[in-house]
Amino acid sequence: SGFMLFDIKRVIDGGEDNYITATLAIYLDIYNVFQSLLAILGIVGGERD
Numbered sequence: 001s002g003f004m005l006f007d008i009k010r011v012i013d014g015g016e017d018n019y020i021t022a023t024l025a026i027y028l029d030i031y032n033v034f035q036s037l038l039a040i041l042g043i044v045g046g047e048r049d
Helices: 002-012 019-041
Strands: none
Touching (some): 002 019
16 A cells, blocks of 8 residues: 555655565565455454354
8 A cells, every 4th residue: 555655665665764664564565455355355354143
């Protein structure tokens, strides 16, 4: 999503000097996209009858 593109662009353009922080930010962006996809599909947090 947008945050992931922003973080990747910042790393490519040299705006991020701390690569550990940049890697962690990109990893968390991917995790959040995956979690949102699961929520949309109803796998996480869905109520069962």
